[in-house]
Amino acid sequence: MKEAARQARAESRIIGLVPTMGALHVGHLSLIERARRECSPVIASIFVNPKQFGPNEDFSKYPRTFESDSEKLQDAGVDFLFAPEPREIYPEGFATYVNVDGLEGRSRPGHFRGVTTVVMKLLEIVQPNFAYFGRKDAQQSRLITQMARDLNLDTEIVVCPPVREADGLALSSRNVYLNAEERKAAIVLYRALEATRSELAAGVRYALQLQAVLQRTLGAERRARVDYAEIVDAESFEPVVRVSKPCYVLLAVFIGKTRLIDNLYIEPKSPGSEDLVFHF
Numbered sequence: 001m002k003e004a005a006r007q008a009r010a011e012s013r014i015i016g017l018v019p020t021m022g023a024l025h026v027g028h029l030s031l032i033e034r035a036r037r038e039c040s041p042v043i044a045s046i047f048v049n050p051k052q053f054g055p056n057e058d059f060s061k062y063p064r065t066f067e068s069d070s071e072k073l074q075d076a077g078v079d080f081l082f083a084p085e086p087r088e089i090y091p092e093g094f095a096t097y098v099n100v101d102g103l104e105g106r107s108r109p110g111h112f113r114g115v116t117t118v119v120m121k122l123l124e125i126v127q128p129n130f131a132y133f134g135r136k137d138a139q140q141s142r143l144i145t146q147m148a149r150d151l152n153l154d155t156e157i158v159v160c161p162p163v164r165e166a167d168g169l170a171l172s173s174r175n176v177y178l179n180a181e182e183r184k185a186a187i188v189l190y191r192a193l194e195a196t197r198s199e200l201a202a203g204v205r206y207a208l209q210l211q212a213v214l215q216r217t218l219g220a221e222r223r224a225r226v227d228y229a230e231i232v233d234a235e236s237f238e239p240v241v242r243v244s245k246p247c248y249v250l251l252a253v254f255i256g257k258t259r260l261i262d263n264l265y266i267e268p269k270s271p272g273s274e275d276l277v278f279h280f
């Protein structure tokens, strides 16, 4: 991979990298499409990163569909697929981690350290001009942008909007875990975001009031168990009292045993304005 990337750099080509964990869906393909508009070659990586899974999480049963993934990538016009083995990425004695201070996730300890470490390694191996990430994983995108800035990386981090099913459910590799009943129940995340948007559009600004709407909407679905449902500052990811700056409504909800995340990005129409723009 390093050799191929070095060659592309020597030819002054614009390299785009799209890191994934495989089990590819249209959300991943939207990142590749965007990369193809801006870069050549486009490199996709597939690596189910053991270091970002907790001890009781789904690392061993995470969906692995390598054959169909590589077909999808070929059809999407990807130039290189980088799919290393865990022992290549983490050889015996591996000891160096990248940690972004102050932005650690509360609900999955160690998860983001695993993410930033592997993304740093992928960025170092490929040294792309652009790397593409989904805003569906809002905190992840925020951390990677911070890491690239703090470590003077030559890669520009591009954050792309989430792709959703017709009923609003954000595409995720983990959606395959849902049975038919759970799949129906899973739209409660989108419903909760939509209910919050509606309150905000009606002029409600206090997080406590918005939180009540979230709890009420999510609480109405008996298959849903809330991990977190918060309104946070888009920079610090700290809970806000009032929505007046760019914010996220952040959701992590278990539907049965499957943990799903989603978010709504909110920003004032112009700095200081009470008019808001909503990004699902």
Ligand code: AMP
Binding pocket: 019, 020, 021, 022, 026, 027, 028, 030, 031, 132, 133, 134, 135, 136, 137, 160, 161, 162, 163, 164, 170, 171, 172, 173
């Ligand atoms: P994953 O394979 O889940 O690690 O995701 C790989 C990349 O695809 C990450 O940057 C995700 O944020 C992004 N991604 C995941 N789901 C979606 C989606 N529904 N729409 C757009 N991008 C997504």
